[in-house]
């Protein structure tokens with residue numbers, strides 16, 4: 430945990446931003462895999478981590494915005510639990526670490542909420558992302574959380590998004606030191622391992638093992654696939670063949686659960702073909718140009734569109750698109766090759782605060798999400814501010830079912846050279862991703878550099 434004072438300050442600021450009532454912050458419970466006692470690795474809720482920090486199940490914080498009272502609800506373990514689970518700090522000690530001095534047993538929570546509701550006090554809580562939390566909230570609030578999205582406090586969501594979006598030096602250090610000491614070595618190792626005959630799971634297993642060896646976890650399920658055209662491909666069963674491209678999209682999570690999120694595309698056997706080089710250099714150009722545009726005040730949607738223009742122009746030069754690039758961009762024909770957004774906010778979650786709603790985190794009041802294929806997947810459009818940490822991750826993919834569908838529909842046929850695309854059906858995809866801090870006058874790519882140019886990647890592959 431950070432020092433208690435950090436959590437105190439964060440809660441003080443939150444309480445100032447919420448006009449009245451009680452704020453409820455739920456820590457997560459254990460989640461069962463195949464029977465109750467056999468649980469998935471525990472992951473604390475990120476909002477709870479941010480404001481309370483304590484990383485064990487079954488805690489709830491209640492903050493009174495009027496009186497300033499802050500209560501940690503939980504239960505001390507009995508000796509029966511200690512026999513199986515070992516000693517845990519007492520609730521008062523847990524609260525002290527978070528700078529809180531009031532504790533109550535969990536059985537008091539429902540009654541305290543009920544009492545506040547009878548006094549017509551507003552209860553602020555966040556949208557749940559686990560089913561058991563939905564049921565608990567429905568019971569506590571005497572309402573159906575599956576049906577009524579208006580139950581969640583927009584005021585609380587907005588206050589938290591404003592606060593968590595801007596990372597302080599401690600948070601930036603968590604991300605940056607994890608990139609350098611954990612995520613970077615994973616990629617150096619993977620590049621050396623990407624040889625014909627090796628299974629994808631040998632590499633994904635090595636990556637996860639390297640995180641575990643440092644007492645860390647992964648920030649999200651590893652993408653490690655020679656079918657990189659499948660954007661979130663979690664199948665790792667292929668045996669790699671010479672000449673294939675291996676996309677690895679992975680990142681360790683720091684001890685305090687700050688994410689990292691890197692992608693590299695690696696030639697199996699160590700050498701890119703000339704066709705792969707053309708596409709790789711185009712993705713790299715899009716990434717480097719996008720990074721160069723990052724500074725406070727620029728809408729991230731503009732950075733996305735700049736990357737889309739670079740990709741569209743380059744693909745046109747390769748003879749796979751035709752016509753005017755502005756027309757290609759406005760109708761969205763380029764999204765056949767670049768169907769996702771340029772990046773997203775990153776912090777305690779890899780897609781930071783996605784549980785609170787992308788419209789608040791990535792769009793705000795100034796921007797509306799497009800309905801156009803491709804642009805609709807842009808997670809972040811809003812203006813950048815100093816202290817944001819964002820990913821930059823353009824890619825080019827050849828997705829046979831999508832190409833076939835669009836061709837059958839005659840979609841964008843004035844721009845797309847469908848006749849030339851058949852020979853790319855076995856290409857896969859290329860994505861390159863880094864994590865970038867918005868600084869007062871520009872940006873900084875976080876962490877020690879991870880090999881990225883064709884020359885750098887090929888050199889590590891053949892070590």
Ligand code: GLY
Nearest residue numbers: 649678679690779
């Ligand atoms: N790292 C996966 C993603 O950004 O969606």
Ligand code: MN
Nearest residue numbers: 690820822862
């Ligand atoms: Mn990402």
